[in-house]
Amino acid sequence: MPKRIRRPSSIVVAALAVLIASQIVTSAAAAQSILDPVSPTAASLKRLYQIVFVLGVTVFLLVEGLILYTAVRFRRRDGDGEPKQVHGSAKAEVAWTIAPAVVVLGLAAASYGPLLEQRAAPADALVVDVTGKQWFWEFAYPEAGVITANELVVPVGRAVRLRLASADVIHSFWAPQLGGKMDAIPGERQGGHGRNEMWFRAEREGEYWGQCAELCGVQHAGMRFVVRAVPELEFTAWLAAQAAPAVEPAPGSLEAAGRDAIAGLACVGCHVIDGVEGMVGRVGPDLTHVGSRRHLAGAVFENTPENLARWIDRPAEMKPGANMPALGLTPEQVEAITAYLLSLQ
Amino acid sequence: MSDPMEGGVVAARWRRGPLGWLATVDHKRIGLLYIAAASVFFVLGGLLALLIRSELWSPGYQLMGPETYNRVLTMHGTTMIFLFVIPFLAGLGNYFAPLMIGAPDMAFPRLNALSFWLFLFGGVFLYSSFLTGSVANAGWTSYPPLAGATYGAGAGIDYWLMGLIVIGSGSLVGAINFIVTIWNMRAPGMSWGRIPVFVWTVFVMGQMVLFATPMLTGGLILLLFDRNLGTSFFGSAGYPVLWQHIFWFYSHPAVYIMILPAFGVISEILPVFSRKPIFGYKALVGATVAIGVLGFMVWAHHMFTVGLNPTAQMVFLVATMAIGVPTGVKFFNWIATMWGGSISFPAPMKFALGFLSMFLIGGISGIFQASTPLDLQLHDSYFIVAHLHYVLFGGSIFGIFAGAYYWWPKMFGHRLGERLAGWHFWLMLVGFNLTFFPMHLLGLDGMPRRVSDYPAGRGWETWNQVETVGAYMLGVAVLLFCANVLLAARRREPAGDDPWQGNTLEWLTSSPPPAHNFHTPPTVTSLRPARDRRLGPDHAPAAREGGREPHGNAAAAPARAQAVAIHLPEPTPWPPALALGTTLLAAGLITTLVVAVAGSLLAAVALLMLVREDLALEREEGAR
Numbered sequence: 001m002p003k004r005i006r007r008p009s010s011i012v013v014a015a016l017a018v019l020i021a022s023q024i025v026t027s028a029a030a031a032q033s034i035l036d037p038v039s040p041t042a043a044s045l046k047r048l049y050q051i052v053f054v055l056g057v058t059v060f061l062l063v064e065g066l067i068l069y070t071a072v073r074f075r076r077r078d079g080d081g082e083p084k085q086v087h088g089s090a091k092a093e094v095a096w097t098i099a100p101a102v103v104v105l106g107l108a109a110a111s112y113g114p115l116l117e118q119r120a121a122p123a124d125a126l127v128v129d130v131t132g133k134q135w136f137w138e139f140a141y142p143e144a145g146v147i148t149a150n151e152l153v154v155p156v157g158r159a160v161r162l163r164l165a166s167a168d169v170i171h172s173f174w175a176p177q178l179g180g181k182m183d184a185i186p187g188e189r190q191g192g193h194g195r196n197e198m199w200f201r202a203e204r205e206g207e208y209w210g211q212c213a214e215l216c217g218v219q220h221a222g223m224r225f226v227v228r229a230v231p232e233l234e235f236t237a238w239l240a241a242q243a244a245p246a247v248e249p250a251p252g253s254l255e256a257a258g259r260d261a262i263a264g265l266a267c268v269g270c271h272v273i274d275g276v277e278g279m280v281g282r283v284g285p286d287l288t289h290v291g292s293r294r295h296l297a298g299a300v301f302e303n304t305p306e307n308l309a310r311w312i313d314r315p316a317e318m319k320p321g322a323n324m325p326a327l328g329l330t331p332e333q334v335e336a337i338t339a340y341l342l343s344l345q
Numbered sequence: 346m347s348d349p350m351e352g353g354v355v356a357a358r359w360r361r362g363p364l365g366w367l368a369t370v371d372h373k374r375i376g377l378l379y380i381a382a383a384s385v386f387f388v389l390g391g392l393l394a395l396l397i398r399s400e401l402w403s404p405g406y407q408l409m410g411p412e413t414y415n416r417v418l419t420m421h422g423t424t425m426i427f428l429f430v431i432p433f434l435a436g437l438g439n440y441f442a443p444l445m446i447g448a449p450d451m452a453f454p455r456l457n458a459l460s461f462w463l464f465l466f467g468g469v470f471l472y473s474s475f476l477t478g479s480v481a482n483a484g485w486t487s488y489p490p491l492a493g494a495t496y497g498a499g500a501g502i503d504y505w506l507m508g509l510i511v512i513g514s515g516s517l518v519g520a521i522n523f524i525v526t527i528w529n530m531r532a533p534g535m536s537w538g539r540i541p542v543f544v545w546t547v548f549v550m551g552q553m554v555l556f557a558t559p560m561l562t563g564g565l566i567l568l569l570f571d572r573n574l575g576t577s578f579f580g581s582a583g584y585p586v587l588w589q590h591i592f593w594f595y596s597h598p599a600v601y602i603m604i605l606p607a608f609g610v611i612s613e614i615l616p617v618f619s620r621k622p623i624f625g626y627k628a629l630v631g632a633t634v635a636i637g638v639l640g641f642m643v644w645a646h647h648m649f650t651v652g653l654n655p656t657a658q659m660v661f662l663v664a665t666m667a668i669g670v671p672t673g674v675k676f677f678n679w680i681a682t683m684w685g686g687s688i689s690f691p692a693p694m695k696f697a698l699g700f701l702s703m704f705l706i707g708g709i710s711g712i713f714q715a716s717t718p719l720d721l722q723l724h725d726s727y728f729i730v731a732h733l734h735y736v737l738f739g740g741s742i743f744g745i746f747a748g749a750y751y752w753w754p755k756m757f758g759h760r761l762g763e764r765l766a767g768w769h770f771w772l773m774l775v776g777f778n779l780t781f782f783p784m785h786l787l788g789l790d791g792m793p794r795r796v797s798d799y800p801a802g803r804g805w806e807t808w809n810q811v812e813t814v815g816a817y818m819l820g821v822a823v824l825l826f827c828a829n830v831l832l833a834a835r836r837r838e839p840a841g842d843d844p845w846q847g848n849t850l851e852w853l854t855s856s857p858p859p860a861h862n863f864h865t866p867p868t869v870t871s872l873r874p875a876r877d878r879r880l881g882p883d884h885a886p887a888a889r890e891g892g893r894e895p896h897g898n899a900a901a902a903p904a905r906a907q908a909v910a911i912h913l914p915e916p917t918p919w920p921p922a923l924a925l926g927t928t929l930l931a932a933g934l935i936t937t938l939v940v941a942v943a944g945s946l947l948a949a950v951a952l953l954m955l956v957r958e959d960l961a962l963e964r965e966e967g968a969r
Binding site for chain 1: 406415491585619626658663686705792796798803804
């Protein structure tokens with residue numbers, strides 16, 4: 001009996017230890033990992049994680065070791081009499097009350113610095129208004145007057161301050177490599193404290209994935225985004241291009257046909273294209289520069305001509321439950337609208 | 346009361362057949378009903394879990410669309426918490442708390458029946474939403490506005506709200522019963538310092554239910570108003586985060602409501618199979634009470650991402666970490682109980698050790714999330730899913746199985762098979778870790794919880810597949826347990842009254858116990874009265890045959906004499922009728938008014954009949 005106890009338990013324990021260790025070592029490969037930080041805010045959380053991890057594993061090994069050791073050493077043997085009846089020991093109990101108290105107080109102290117850091121956005125940070133909508137993220141650069149979706153473009157090395165809001169239900173903005181998550185809560189002034197805010201500073205060029213972390217309805221899983229950190233010059237150019245009105249298609253072109261089609265359809269009720277009369281809806285993403293974006297539909301799909309055409313034609317097939325309706329378009333309309341939208345660089 | 350009267354009670358109280366069960370007011374039968382109903386819900390909740398794990402086998406949709414997925418995950422969580430763990434532990438408490446304090450029944454037997462039937466009918470009503478085509482889909486936490494009128498269209502969430510109100514009422518009534526029973530009906534000699542630890546945990550659990558459940562019920566009613574009467578407590582004119590405060594003010598204590606009785610089970614099992622007294626009884630009980638109190642001060646640690654100010658966050662951080670201290674005390678006391686003992690490892694002890702090891706991991710992963718800034722990363726990720734399952738499965742469910750194996754011989758008179766139990770244990774331990782350990786890693790890799798689908802290329806596929814395999818192993822493990830139950834019932838190998846050489850009073854009576862529990866009312870002279878009796882009169886005074894024994898506890902004795910006098914009413918169909926009427930009233934309010942009217946009439950009649958029974962009983966006693 002005791003043999004049976006010992007063998008599989010130690011296998012389980014060893015397997016767990018190997019799993020955990022491999023996790024700490026090989027984290028860098030993952031594209032959305034909290035253990036591969038690119039912002040100081042995320043880096044300090046990784047350090048905090050490692051502190052708690054070392055402490056936690058130490059406590060686990062000690063206590064689990066003690067449990068297994070006790071179980072094996074004091075297993076019943078033939079001819080065992082009644083063991084000594086010990087009812088307690090004040091000294092021991094005081095000791096093992098104080099020991100965990102010291103550990104957890106230490107952890108509380110270690111948490112204080114990172115907690116304040118998450119809130120202390122540098123004064124010169126770039127401000128971006130982030131709005132969660134069922135089911136995509138909208139990013140507005142208030143100073144430049146730019147509104148885009150799915151992709152948050154930021155300059156490398158510069159602090160970015162996010163002001164979070166929601167248009168419908170509670171969402172939660174989470175890009176693990178850039179920092180912790182923060183809820184986007186509907187209502188103008190939540191509890192008198194104003195909007196939730198967070199900040200980060202991308203220290204490396206690259207694409208960092210994130211997604212909504214608070215169950216927000218049918219397409220909660222389809223509410224992703226990517227943060228693209230680019231050099232400052234590229235960012236400035238990008239922002240200027242995004243601030244311009246939509247490109248005017250050549251008269252008589254397929255794109256022009258697409259624009260005319262879109263302006264006469266229900267699309268206008270939910271989308272904005274700056275430069276197309278009557279397109280004023282703020283329910284769906286702003287499409288003024290949709291052709292410049294790499295992802296569509298809550299960053300679930302790449303923005304290829306095929307995906308875009310299918311999305312316009314049969315949205316429910318790609319993203320069940322999404323709010324965009326199928327409008328019963330003709331193949332010609334789909335082709336023209338796709339061409340037009342892709343031309344909106 | 347004299348023995349002849351008790352004999353009459355036996356005959357009257359244990360009617361055979363399904364009607365006998367329907368009308369029962371016997372705490373043991375009600376306990377078994379709780380256990381049986383909760384087990385059925387456990388299987389349902391487990392099947393929902395297998396659906397979840399199958400859907401997440403790989404990226405893309407395999408089984409169901411995202412809407413169905415959200416319903417499944419909502420009902421999985423709701424079922425496991427409200428319809429399985431809480432009522433199953435209430436069932437164990439119902440069956441064993443009166444036995445362990447030497448009482449003939451709960452203080453209010455008909456109220457006891459009412460709380461069970463409210464739970465059952467409330468649960469059935471909740472599940473009936475599957476027939477309407479609209480099932481709650483906003484998670485077991487149902488945060489508005491997602492669960493509000495605008496974004497939570499359909500009746501599903503109304504069923505959820507009303508179902509929980511009914512179930513919660515049952516739970517509340519049961520809690521009052523536990524508190525009064527344990528306070529008043531202890532056997533002579535059972536002072537507060539001699540109450541078994543399991544009974545203490547049920548006592549503290551009852552207090553927590555009493556304080557926490559009304560808060561939840563209030564919140565549920567407000568949300569119901571928001572959805573159906575156009576109020577805006579949590580809507581655009583209100584404050585959605587307020588719901589989270591109310592919800593977690595109940596639901597965090599609910600975690601301890603689910604774990605404390607499991608702690609109690611473990612605290613009974615470890616001494617018996619180590620052949621030693623529980624180490625540091627007072628500290629263990631003190632830790633239980635401390636957890637019960639601290640449990641009310643930490644609710645906002647579920648809300649570190651809603652934007653609380655840093656001071657509040659630090660306060661909740663420290664309070665949360667503080668719970669680690671009494672929990673640590675319990676762990677060391679448990680280990681010290683085994684230390685120096687003579688430990689055997691039958692099924693209850695295997696599951697108790699499984700509990701210690703798995704709950705240990707759950708406790709440690711909780712410390713990660715108690716750290717506010719770190720929780721900004723871990724919150725709502727798969728890390729938390731791992732943590733909560735290590736606590737509620739590794740803790741509560743391993744505790745439940747430990748208790749089931751331990752008390753099975755007492756409840757049914759025969760033992761469960763040891764060999765099959767061993768397979769069950771090891772398969773469950775391995776399957777559990779395969780299912781839930783990788784969730785920590787997925788959380789660290791940035792996978793959020795409650796997603797119906799996930800993208801390829803994040804490195805999430807492998808662990809998800811490991812988890813799914815583990816989940817099916819858990820399914821097989823539960824099947825092994827069911828097989829064990831069936832085989833043992835066919836074999837009927839008599840277990841005897843005291844198969845484990847137990848310490849507590851339930852082992853002094855027959856297996857299963859008679860309707861009135863003890864032929865001779867027991868007396869208590871120490872924390873381990875059954876052991877005292879076993880070791881004979883030289884060791885401690887045994888209860889004398891017949892007549893009343895000398896009272897060790899002057900306060901408890903008159904209370905008990907009184908209890909015997911009042912508390913053995915006849916079987917009655919009116920508690921289930923009252924529960925049915927209440928449930929129909931609740932159901933009617935969100936469906937058709939006719940049903941509500943019929944329900945209230947039924948409830949009113951049942952109430953009147955219960956009062957009539959009371960009056961008849963009083964007359965009878967006056968005449969005697």
